[in-house]
Each structure stands twice: as C-alpha cells, then as structure tokens.
C-alpha cells in the first residue's frame with residue numbers, strides 16, 4: 327500500500343471527524359464533490375452533517391469559523407487555493423489572530439491553504455502565503471513537507487487551541503508518497519534534520535525541502551555534504567535547530583518558494599546573523615522566487631522559483647565564499 | 648391605578664417601555680459622563696456616543712433573551728445595558744482599568760463578554776456578522792434551539808463586502824440572525840447619497856432572500872414592536888431578519904468630531920428628533936410616568952455612573968512588566984514572550 331500527501335490530508339480529516347464530534351469541515355465544493363483537489367473525497371458521505379459546502383465568501387467563511395469556535399466547535403476550513411484566502415485575510419489576521427489576546431478565549435480553527443506552484447497555474451493559483459500570515463501575532467503557521475507530516479501535523483493543527491494556517495503544497499499532493507501513515511510524530515514547532523551533512527546547511531520548508539534533498543544527493547557525489555533542515559512549522563520558528571546546524575556547518579543557505587521581501591528566508595537569516603554571527607564562516611545566503619507575479623508558462627515558471635539547479639549553484643557559490 | 652384591569656399584553660408593553668426608557672436614560676447619562684471625562688483629558692483614546700440611537704439600541708438589547716447573542720457596535724450603550732452589560736465594564740474599558748473585561752488590552756467600545764454572548768467588536772465594519780453566523784451554526788451543531796443572534800450596524804457598514812457575504816451566508820444557512828441597521832444618515836462625514844443608491848436600505852432584504860422590516864428609529868414604541876417581531880420571527884425559524892431604523896446621529900462621529908458637516912436643516916427636521924425626549928413625552932402622555940418620576944430616574948442614573956467612575960478612577964492600569972505577552976493560548980508555540 328502507498329499513500330500520497332493528498333490522501334494523508336484526507337485521512338487526517340477523516341480521523342479528526344471520527345474522533346471528535348466538534349470537528350467540521352467548511353469550504354467551497356468540499357461536500358458531495360469532495361473538494362477541488364479531492365482532499366475531502368467521500369467525507370460528506372461518512373459525515374453528512376459535518377462536511378459543508380460554503381458560498382464563495384472567504385470573509386464570511388473565516389468569520390463563521392471563528393464564531394463556531396466560540397461555541398466550542400473545531401472547524402477545518404478549506405480555502406480552495408491559498409491565493410483566495412486574501413478576501414478572508416481580514417478575519418484571519420484581525421479577528422482569529424486577535425481573539426485570544428483580547429478575550430482569553432481560545433480560537434481553535436484550522437485553515438488549510440493549498441499552496442505553492444504547479445506549472446501552468448499562473449499568478450492566482452500558485453501563491454505561498456506563509457510569510458504574510460506568520461507576520462501577524464496570534465497564528466501558528468505549518469508548512470509540512472512530507473506525507474507523514476501532512477497527516478500528523480494536520481491532526482495536531484486541529485487539536486491546537488489557536489488558529490493554525492496549514493500550508494499544504496499542491497505540487498506534493500500527488501508527487502509524494504509514503505508506505506503508510508505515521509503512528510508517532512514530532513511536535514509542531516520543531517524542525518527536522520532531513521539529511522545530515524557537515525559542509526553547508528540548507529534551511530527549507532514545504533516543497534523546497536525536496537529540491538534541497540535532491541541537491542544534497544547530487545553534490546554528495548562530489549564530496550559536498552549538505553545538511554538539510556526542514557522547518558516544518560515556520561511560526562514558531564525552531565531557531566535552536568537552525569542554530570545548531572549552522573554551528574556544525576558554518577554555512578547557511580535558506581530557500582523559500584515565496585517572494586523574497588521580508589519572508590521566511592529573511593527571518594531565518596536575520597536570526598542567524600543576530601544570534602549566531604560568530605558561527606558563520608561565510609555570509610548567509612538565501613534563494614527565493616523572483617519578485618514578480620508567478621508566471622504561467624513553464625519556461626518562465628521554472629526560472630521564477632528556486633529549483634534544484636539554482637539551489638546547487640547557490641551552494642557552490644556559498645562554498646567559494 | 649388598578650393594574651388588574653389592564654390586559655396582560657398592554658401591561659407588559661407598558662413595563663417594556665418603562666424599562667427601555669430607563670436603559671436609554673442610563674446610557675445617555677453614561678455617554679455624557681464619558682464625554683466630559685474625555686474633554687477633561689481623563690480618557691485615553693476616543694469616545695463614541697449613541698446619542699439619538701438609544702431607542703433602537705435599547706429595543707434590540709431588550710428583545711433578546713439571556714443566552715442569545717448580541718454583537719453591539721459603537722452606538723449601542725443602551726443595548727448593552729439592556730442585554731446585561733454592567734456599567735462598570737464600559738467605564739473600566741474607557742478608563743483603561745486592568746480590572747475591566749479587556750484588561751487595558753482594548754479600549755472604549757471594543758469590549759464585551761463573549762462567554763456570555765456579548766461580543767467584543769473588532770473595528771472592521773461588517774466583520775461581526777459572519778462571526779455571529781458561526782456561533783449560530785455552532786449552536787445548531789450542538790442542537791441548541793430557540794436561540795437568536797443580533798448584530799448592530801450602521802448605514803456605512805452595509806457597503807462592506809463583509810455585510811454582503813455574511814447576510815448571504817445567513818440566508819443560505821437559514822440562520823436565526825437579526826441584523827439591525829441604524830441609518831443615522833452619515834458614516835463619519837459621508838452622507839447616504841455617497842454610501843448607497845438603493846431607495847431604502849430595507850430593499851436589500853429581498854435581494855438576499857431575507858425578511859425586511861423598517862421603522863422610525865426615533866420612536867421607541869415602533870422600535871420595540873418592530874425589533875421584537877423580527878427577533879420572534881428569527882426565533883421561530885423564519886430565517887434572517889433585516890431591520891432598518893431611520894434617524895439622525897445627534898453627535899459627532901466620536902467626541903473629537905464636531906459634525907459641522909450635518910446640515911442644520913436636517914437637524915431641525917423630523918429625522919433630527921431626539922428619541923429620548925420623544926420617549927419621555929410618550930411615557931408622560933400615556934400616564935405611565937411624570938416629570939417628577941423621570942427626574943428621579945435621571946438622578947438615579949447619574950448616581951450609578953458617578954459611583955462607578957469614582958471607584959474605577961482608583962483602579963490600576965495594566966502593568967507592562969507583568970503583562971503576559973503571548974498572543975497564543977498554546978504557550979509553548981508562542982514567540983511573543985521572547986523579544987527578538
């Protein structure tokens with residue numbers, strides 16, 4: 327048996343619904359249709375009252391999730407694409423994220439954002455929004471990179487008493503497979519050393535972890551040993567694991583699929599530079615998407631975001647610094 | 648008077664009017680005190696009054712039952728009192744007391760007791776409607792019946808996308824939502840003519856497939872009758888109800904605003920009448936109260952406010968060194984306590 331990243335997300339939701347009557351799923355086309363990506367396939371059959379189609383009203387979808395949480399429910403919201411969370415942005419950052427601080431009442435909502443690029447999806451179906459949500463206090467932001475994490479972190483997201491932005495990568499939906507679902511999991515807030523190495527640390531998250539791992543494999547044939555840190559959760563950021571890795575390698579490259587300005591890579595480098603400057607043997611580097619909207623054509627798309635090729639180049643440059 | 652001769656309904660309506668009037672009066676007195684503290688520099692941040700809107704607001708608060716949901720807005724002092732908010736919550740929040748419901752983290756009208764169904768608004772207009780929808784959906788999951796959620800709004804808030812999305816959502820879900828829109832002719836300085844182009848805001852109801860009601864917002868009797876009918880309809884499962892009250896804002900947008908942009912002609916028109924004065928005449932005409940009784944009610948209202956203000960003035964503000972700087976309830980996931 328093998329299970330994809332997408333199926334893991336479906337299974338996690340099935341388990342959450344089965345285990346806890348307070349859980350319900352609300353989003354566009356999630357009911358009988360099973361969701362635009364089929365992440366809720368057949369769930370409405372099993373749980374007809376708790377998998378509910380929503381109108382195209384992201385603001386009201388999130389607002390009502392907050393209200394239901396005030397009544398003790400634990401909603402899972404599917405945004406059809408991460409990009410369409412922007413009409414719900416106000417409720418996410420100004421309401422869900424401020425609720426506990428203002429009222430001391432928890433706001434246990436999980437917002438699933440199908441994120442990231444798949445070729446041909448263009449400017450409005452490809453975005454990665456983790457950095458903008460991480461900017462706001464009051465939100466936990468998860469970016470699972472593996473099938474196992476997609477499953478266990480989604481279950482953990484539902485269990486957390488705070489709003490969780492769950493960034494699931496669309497490219498990984500079908501490409502990533504595992505033998506079985508995990509029975510144990512690392513907790514949220516902890517990064518993972520996906521591959522150990524002594525020469526360079528690559529900090530990555532979500533789909534970029536796999537690009538980094540591919541580069542590590544390739545360059546190991548040349549005797550370059552790359553350590554890959556998978557952030558898993560970008561807020562909170564596991565600074566300790568990053569710092570420990572940089573202490574071992576002395577060199578840092580941080581890779582993110584989203585835009586460069588003020589994003590996750592900038593945050594990681596700021597922390598390493600301020601707290602671990604003396605650990606560094608070379609200036610820390612980063613690689614992001616280009617600062618333009620995400621292009622449609624594969625020729626442009628492949629150049630727009632980091633790839634194994636551009637990461638390998640960045641690593642070679644970093645080793646020469 | 649021999650009350651046994653009065654049929655129950657009339658007697659209870661009389662009680663309702665008297666009760667509503669006292670909430671209106673209490674709210675007016677509280678507002679006046681907050682305005683004077685503001686002018687005296689005793690209040691940090693803004694002060695927003697409900698002057699001229701007390702009838703609609705009190706009627707909304709009174710039409711709800713304990714256990715219902717009420718999401719008031721900036722001009723709902725009277726409705727808050729009627730729904731059960733203690734005077735001290737308002738004073739503590741305005742004066743920044745650490746003992747208030749918002750503990751100095753939020754001020755002025757951004758207060759509530761959500762665990763008791765009284766929601767603390769976020770500033771973003773229209774945003775509270777869908778939250779109340781969600782509470783009603785949550786209650787439906789929990790099989791709680793006979794519950795109603797009321798949300799208060801201004802005319803300006805009807806132009807937001809949030810209003811549109813939420814009213815449509817409530818209609819799709821057939822929720823027991825009562826949306827009380829008080830059209831006070833202005834949104835800050837913007838008149839109705841620059842806010843919407845429909846003939847009357849209640850015309851929006853049909854577009855959403857919800858029931859519509861409208862009344863003269865200066866008339867307490869009309870407000871009580873209309874809003875309680877709307878609340879009853881929602882409670883009986885007839886779906887969302889849009890209520891539109893028409894009146895004029897009798898104050899600035901906030902106390903920082905002299906409202907010079909309001910045409911004196913409008914102020915002197917029927918729209919500009921003061922609901923509190925009208926309600927007083929109504930009670931007197933009905934023989935339910937007289938000047939002497941009303942004077943004693945006012946005195947009582949003033950005393951209550953003065954007592955609370957005197958006590959709250961001595962309460963501490965929040966201590967920034969002892970503040971729990973965590974925006975998450977899951978403490979180990981919070982980055983807030985570290986200073987980066």
Ligand SMILES: Cc1ncc(C[n+]2csc(CCOP(=O)(O)OP(=O)(O)O)c2C)c(N)n1
Nearest residue numbers: 722770771772801802803804831833834835
């Ligand atoms: C979404 C949003 N935009 C702008 C504001 C700033 N603002 C606060 S109150 C107000 C006017 C509100 O008018 P209305 O809804 O008619 O209510 P009223 O103040 O007249 O009671 C504005 C523009 C806001 N709070 N929210």
